[in-house]
Amino acid sequence: MSKSPFYSILLPTYNERDNLPVVVAMIEQYLRDIPHEIIIIDDNSPDGTQEVATALQHQLGPERIILKPRSGKLGLGSAYIHGSQYARGDFLIIMDVDLSHHPRYIPTFIERQREGDYDIVIGSRYLPGGGVAGWNLKRKIISCGANYVTQLLLRPPISDVTGSFRLYRKSHFDRLVSQCTSKGYVFQMEMIVRAVNANLRIAEVPIIFVDRIYGESKLGGQEIALFAKGVLQLTFLE
Ligand SMILES: Nc1nc2c(ncn2[C@@H]2O[C@H](COP(=O)(O)OP(=O)(O)O[C@H]3O[C@H](CO)[C@@H](O)[C@H](O)[C@@H]3O)[C@@H](O)[C@H]2O)c(=O)[nH]1
Numbered sequence: 758m759s760k761s762p763f764y765s766i767l768l769p770t771y772n773e774r775d776n777l778p779v780v781v782a783m784i785e786q787y788l789r790d791i792p793h794e795i796i797i798i799d800d801n802s803p804d805g806t807q808e809v810a811t812a813l814q815h816q817l818g819p820e821r822i823i824l825k826p827r828s829g830k831l832g833l834g835s836a837y838i839h840g841s842q843y844a845r846g847d848f849l850i851i852m853d854v855d856l857s858h859h860p861r862y863i864p865t866f867i868e869r870q871r872e873g874d875y876d877i878v879i880g881s882r883y884l885p886g887g888g889v890a891g892w893n894l895k896r897k898i899i900s901c902g903a904n905y906v907t908q909l910l911l912r913p914p915i916s917d918v919t920g921s922f923r924l925y926r927k928s929h930f931d932r933l934v935s936q937c938t939s940k941g942y943v944f945q946m947e948m949i950v951r952a953v954n955a956n957l958r959i960a961e962v963p964i965i966f967v968d969r970i971y972g973e974s975k976l977g978g979q980e981i982a983l984f985a986k987g988v989l990q991l992t993f994l995e
């Protein structure tokens with residue numbers, strides 16, 4: 758019998774002290790029978806998320822909880838790249854740490870990967886059965902607009918290119934990252950466009966994204982401008 762794969766869950770945090778312990782407890786519940794580690798990448802959050810992360814490490818042990826903090830807020834995409842360098846898993850699972858991404862989907866991602874030997878499994882809000890709860894109109898327009906513009910210019914056969922709830926085969930994640938130039942939220946889109954161009958096997962599963970209850974989104978005007986720049990670069994420069 759082949760060895761059961763090992764999974765590394767990457768948790769990027771910036772001011773998530775209330776959410777982090779809940780997300781970790783839920784991951785532990787849903788992955789009880791699945792070999793895994795959790796890597797927390799905190800960017801020196803002013804709210805003290807790092808202390809909460811340290812307490813979780815004491816509670817669950819250094820094999821299960823790995824802390825890879827950075828000295829300041831350096832962007833979501835680069836947080837995943839930083840954390841992945843320490844991952845021991847055959848597969849990486851990336852997700853938000855504000856309960857927008859429910860850990861109950863992780864076993865579904867794993868099952869789907871196994872069914873078709875996929876390289877990437879994407880959680881999609883835009884498939885039938887998926888959706889968004891709690892976003893205002895402005896935020897819906899930003900998300901739909903980003904996906905629409907990407908479809909218009911680059912036509913990836915993927916319904917949700919901006920979401921951050923994904924499973925990657927680690928070897929492919931590393932290869933794609935070595936080609937990626939973006940550091941912020943636009944990273945997700947660039948990774949998918951490059952994965953499609955590399956003919957990787959990609960599956961999507963519907964997810965419901967629930968807007969955060971505690972804390973604030975870190976998506977601002979600068980991230981939107983960087984997204985527009987990223988799509989244009991991929992469209993015209995490659
Ligand atoms: N370490 C680190 N973590 C960060 C940073 N910026 C954000 N995060 C963490 O990344 C996760 C997502 O951040 P949010 O600020 O909650 O993002 P959002 O506005 O809800 O956006 C979500 O939806 C977008 C698509 O519609 C996604 O593009 C985005 O990745 C995310 O999933 C959270 O766990 C947050 O703490 C950063 O610079 N550094």
Ligand SMILES: [Mg+2]
Nearest residue numbers: 855857969974
């Ligand atoms: Mg959020």
